[in-house]
Amino acid sequence: MTRKTVILIGAPVDSGKRRPGCLMGPDAYRTAGLPGALRDLGYKVEDMGNLTPASHQPDTNDGKLFAPNETIAWTHRLTRTAEMAMQRGLPIFMGGDHSLSLGTVAGVANHAASVGRPLFVLWLDAHSDFHTAETTDSGNLHGTPLGYVTGREGFGGFPKVQNRVPHANICIMGLRSVDPAERAALEETDIRYHDMREIDENGVGRLVSAFLKDVEAANGLLHVSLDVDFLDPMAAPAVVTTVPGGATIREGHLIMEMVSDSGLMTSLDLVELNPFLDERGRTAQVMVDLAASGLGRRVFDRPTRAAN
Ligand SMILES: NC(=[NH2+])NCCC[C@H](N)C(=O)O
Numbered sequence: 001m002t003r004k005t006v007i008l009i010g011a012p013v014d015s016g017k018r019r020p021g022c023l024m025g026p027d028a029y030r031t032a033g034l035p036g037a038l039r040d041l042g043y044k045v046e047d048m049g050n051l052t053p054a055s056h057q058p059d060t061n062d063g064k065l066f067a068p069n070e071t072i073a074w075t076h077r078l079t080r081t082a083e084m085a086m087q088r089g090l091p092i093f094m095g096g097d098h099s100l101s102l103g104t105v106a107g108v109a110n111h112a113a114s115v116g117r118p119l120f121v122l123w124l125d126a127h128s129d130f131h132t133a134e135t136t137d138s139g140n141l142h143g144t145p146l147g148y149v150t151g152r153e154g155f156g157g158f159p160k161v162q163n164r165v166p167h168a169n170i171c172i173m174g175l176r177s178v179d180p181a182e183r184a185a186l187e188e189t190d191i192r193y194h195d196m197r198e199i200d201e202n203g204v205g206r207l208v209s210a211f212l213k214d215v216e217a218a219n220g221l222l223h224v225s226l227d228v229d230f231l232d233p234m235a236a237p238a239v240v241t242t243v244p245g246g247a248t249i250r251e252g253h254l255i256m257e258m259v260s261d262s263g264l265m266t267s268l269d270l271v272e273l274n275p276f277l278d279e280r281g282r283t284a285q286v287m288v289d290l291a292a293s294g295l296g297r298r299v300f301d302r303p304t305r306a307a308n
């Protein structure tokens with residue numbers, strides 16, 4: 001049997017917000033043992049090292065948007081890299097802040113179109129990241145990737161999105177901080193979004209399984225984008241945009257284990273880790289463990305029986 005290949009791609013993107021530190025993310029994931037954890041699960045692991053953005057004019061940062069040139073340059077680089085990596089294995093994009101997903105999701109969507117399958121996206125995040133470069137209040141482009149990949153207008157200067165992700169193929173879980181402009185735009189779409197209250201009332205299992213069923217029925221590819229701030233800050237402190245009241249580590253594992261059971265995930269982003277804010281690497285470790293669950297790590301080999 002040929003072993004499945006996981007391609008680790010360091011994307012030290014730090015241009016999506018003002019406070020630096022996410023550039024150290026890829027090396028923190030390596031230090032926390034991501035490559036070894038995947039090898040232990042039986043994968044062939046290739047590490048492409050850390051990428052750099054395409055060449056670009058330096059940002060002046062005298063306008064509303066922070067570092068647009070650099071983020072556009074990363075979007076170019078990551079779109080191409082994602083397209084290439086998808087042909088060879090399952091890419092894990094080790095961020096980097098969430099603006100990296102403008103490129104990774106756009107590239108994965110191009111790949112999905114080229115193989116004639118629909119792309120689905122599971123977005124695990126306290127935020128909906130559905131702004132455009134025009135609606136953002138903060139000017140931080142890490143708040144815009146879902147707006148971009150769904151083809152919203154208001155991204156002048158960015159590469160044109162070739163294959164939009166259809167709204168109905170997106171599921172956002174973990175919401176507890178949505179800006180008014182994002183909320184209004186989101187409510188006009190049929191994107192499914194589950195805030196923390198819905199998670200509390202239903203449990204993550206039920207919500208995720210409904211989505212995974214649809215991915216399977218459509219023979220879709222599944223991209224998972226895991227933002228550190230999906231988790232509660234007590235469990236995962238190493239992120240700038242903490243919002244209290246987030247998911248537990250167990251909820252994170254259940255989602256990732258169910259994703260793995262489904263066999264549907266074809267690419268993964270690990271984003272927003274700021275190792276400068278971490279406590280002895282514990283957030284990096286939680287993210288590595290969640291990634292491992294998503295790729296098949298189990299407490300027991302056989303599925304444990306549900307209570308009824
Ligand atoms: N990927 C993230 N952490 N995004 C946070 C975005 C926060 C806020 N909505 C903004 O646009 O500035």
Ligand SMILES: [Mn+2]
Nearest residue numbers: 098125129227
């Ligand atoms: Mn995010």
Ligand SMILES: [Mn+2]
Nearest residue numbers: 126127227229
């Ligand atoms: Mn977030």
